[in-house]
Amino acid sequence: MDNSATDCHTIGRFFGVNGKKLQRQYKKHLSSFNTWAPREHAHQWILYPENIGTHLSIDEVALSQGELYTIVTNKKFKGKQGCLVAIIAGTKADQVIEHISKIDYKKRSGVQEITLDMANSMKLISKKCFPKAIQVTDRFHVQKLALEAMQEIRIKHRWEAMDLENQLIMQAKKENNTFIQELLPNGDSLKQLIARSRYVLYKSREKWTEHQNERAQLLFELYPDIKKAYGLSQQLRGIYNNNNDKHVAMTKLAHWYRNVEESGFKNFNILLNTVTLNYQSILNYFDNRSTNASAESFNAKIKAFRSQFRGVRKIDFFIFRLSNNPQLLHLIQNN
Incomplete structure (x- = not known):
């Protein structure tokens, strides 16, 4: 049913069915969205502690209507599958710190280097969440x-x-x-x-x-x-x-x-x-010679993914598709 190069509206036109109805059916029945564990808080935060590594990047990206999200990625995977460590709504340091701190301290202490821009909020987040990491300005x-x-x-x-x-x-x-x-x-x-x-x-x-x-x-x-x-x-x-x-x-x-x-x-x-x-x-x-290039690459692919699916109506469902469906993730994981 799913294809990285199409959405439900395109599939609907191809098979002569109502695209909006097909999208509703996919969301409510065909996908596992209703039983997805992080669903209740996905519009605010989602963490992947298993993806954390020694070299990270932290950056911000607009998911919908200019609303900014803070994104932490593992540089090892160069913006592809397994790179995503955290997506958190907003850029306020205290809120981002609160959520990232849910990751086990031992894992966070293993981070050796983190690349970031010159925003004070990003520096504070990095200092509090990854206390042993050397900060590198992109x-x-x-x-x-x-x-x-x-x-x-x-x-x-x-x-x-x-x-x-x-x-x-x-x-x-x-x-x-x-x-x-x-x-x-x-x-x-x-x-x-x-x-x-x-x-x-x-x-x-x-x-x-x-x-x-x-x-x-x-x-x-x-x-x-x-x-x-x-x-x-x-x-x-x-x-x-x-x-x-x-x-x-x-x-x-x-x-x-x-x-x-x-x-x-x-x-x-x-x-x-x-x-x-x-x-x-x-x-x-x-x-x-570390840069934020992998984070920027990931952010660009998120924007391409968002454009492919004609914007973002529901943040939680978008993040679900972004993080859980390997076919829909083709744009991000395999490019």
């Missing part, structure tokens, strides 16, 4: 902040370019003249150059195409501050990519600190303060 959250700081500078110039173009158009109309758009050597207008550079700035130089390289050079000539911000974000990426030794990384980070301070960029200095507050857990990355 590198991609740090790099994302650097990229956002750079993009803010680009966006500021984009608004300025849009305002300038609007003023020139209005001035031309006022003087009964036809507005003639001034184009740059690559065929972009100034506004287009800044807008089209968005994805170029996310990539490293060696990955630019010929056209992207031309666009970037024009952008950097016109806006030296964007060039400097791009250099800072790429320097941080290089520290993560090219260093396996924690002491070398410390030295490189010190140089990056100095460059950020000298840049005068307010948003990068805010990032600098954030890095300082999370300095030790950021450095811990260089011990094993």
Whole structure:
């Protein structure tokens, strides 16, 4: 009856039966949902102590209508079958701690490392629930902040370019003249150059195409501050990519600190303060180069699973399908 690539509505159309009725029958009679042990509390919390391991990830995901759930996964299984340790409604530290603490302390004490973002709630949860685990700040959250700081500078110039173009158009109309758009050597207008550079700035130089390289050079000539911000974000990426030794990384980070301070960029200095507050857990990355990639992969598959079944009407039934039906779990366990 079940198939990972279809839902009850699709099956109903195929066999000429009412999809909603088939779904009700599946939920009430064909599945074991009514006798599922965690059913009463599944919409709030569900634990799989048998899946706990030495290296975990903790993250948040929106299951339905933006409602966040805290998810703990075992990194060993790389987002596939057996990776799920806990799903808990909300991100409030005290509530999450209360439920995860239901897992035997001895098992939780066996966790050696846990990767997480820079949210204080996640750090507190990790400290209380996994007291012997080394906390590792996910590198991609740090790099994302650097990229956002750079993009803010680009966006500021984009608004300025849009305002300038609007003023020139209005001035031309006022003087009964036809507005003639001034184009740059690559065929972009100034506004287009800044807008089209968005994805170029996310990539490293060696990955630019010929056209992207031309666009970037024009952008950097016109806006030296964007060039400097791009250099800072790429320097941080290089520290993560090219260093396996924690002491070398410390030295490189010190140089990056100095460059950020000298840049005068307010948003990068805010990032600098954030890095300082999370300095030790950021450095811990260089011990094993652990990231939250497996947790992000699992979260992405949950979203794909949710989309496949046209959203989430009943959280408890969704989690039941997510955690108990191997055929419906094909999207998560076998991808």
